[in-house]
Amino acid sequence: MRRESLWDDWLKRSVPRLMLNCAVTVGSALLCLLLSPGRIPGMQLAGVGPNWILIWVVAWSIRRSTLQAAIAGFVMGLVQDGMTSPTPTHCIGLVVAGVLTARLRKDRYIQEDFISAALIVFVMAIVVETVTAVQYSLQGNRPLGEIWTYHQFIALSSAILSSLWAPIVSFPLNQWWQRINFLDQKYQ
């Protein structure tokens, strides 16, 4: 009991709350980035693993404004560019995914939080891979047939896996952000 009240006391003050929120946000993003080069056994389908970065961007964008979503997508895209190769860039795909997620009328179409995250991630994984494939096609140094055959393969496996693993990231994060939001409004 005593511990809990201390914790609550601490969360009531706005500066520690902000710091803690930042730490959780950045920490989870870092964790997702660190997970992406790993291919954990049992978590991959024909050598393709879940797109953790996309899962994080969608989790972030679900309850945020378009601008916030776009910035998050852009930042994560930049980091992913650094981890792989800057051409073609990941920023466009992730920004599009973030903005679409933020603009989605979730309250109207999708009710259940748990399922909605998975569904959105499924669609966004396909969107992201398509954006990359279009960029490759515009670059024109690879045969078109090859690009789009490979796109089908990646888009489908990545969409399935990412949507399956999406709740593990988005559910706790969204709970946390909702709680912080609530406290923010309560103790202005």
Add this chain to the structure above:
Amino acid sequence: MFTLRRWWDRYRLQIVLASLALVSAVALRETNSAILYETYQVLTRPFQSSGEQDALLTNARVQELQQRLLELESQNQQLKATLGAASTPSQPGITAPVIGRSADHWWQHLVLGRGQQDGIRKSDIVMAPGGVVGRIIEVTGHTSRVLLLSDPASNVGVTISRSRYMGYVRGQASNRVVMEFFDKVPDVRVGDTVTTSSLSRLFAPGLPIGVVESVDLNKSPAPEATIALSAPVSFLEWVVVQSYNPPETQDSTSPDL
């Protein structure tokens, strides 16, 4: 009472058999059908291959090949010495564990757990049991990133070791690469081995890459062959990094031929 007795006399056998069947089924279920599997194993024993024999045969074959290779290598060294060719002393490479893959599925990278501190530099060659797998494109203090041969962005000049016909390979994002020939009618057959060519600027010549799996001579604009990489790219755990200084080039953006 009399009717019950008559009923029992009539159905006794069926009832006993049915209960026996039920009891044994329950017993089997409880023991996870162990008896069934034991029986299956005994019955299929004549059809099972004994692993030991296979292993012995493979070992003998591997030993024979190793000895022949050693013999050929030493002959090669002698001939080169006679010719006065500049020999490249073979250095022991740096063994590095594979700690990750590309952070995206469009690229075929490996992340190694050794870096600058261990003597790895950019454009070093990465070998695995079976042959070349790629080259280093990025180095940090304790990690390095490998561009695999199977990456669509990697173009490597290669040659068919039997007929010396040349071409270059393009990655296919799997364990296969496509070789495009420079000649219209190359002498190539299924099963030919493919090595890096002496014209390659990114790799030392003569490193094994793979085996020709299928040939398409009618392909336009150039004939193509599909090559199966001999190194198991999809499940590498350790690789050997060998230092290599590529010759200076003026145009670094053109593909390596």
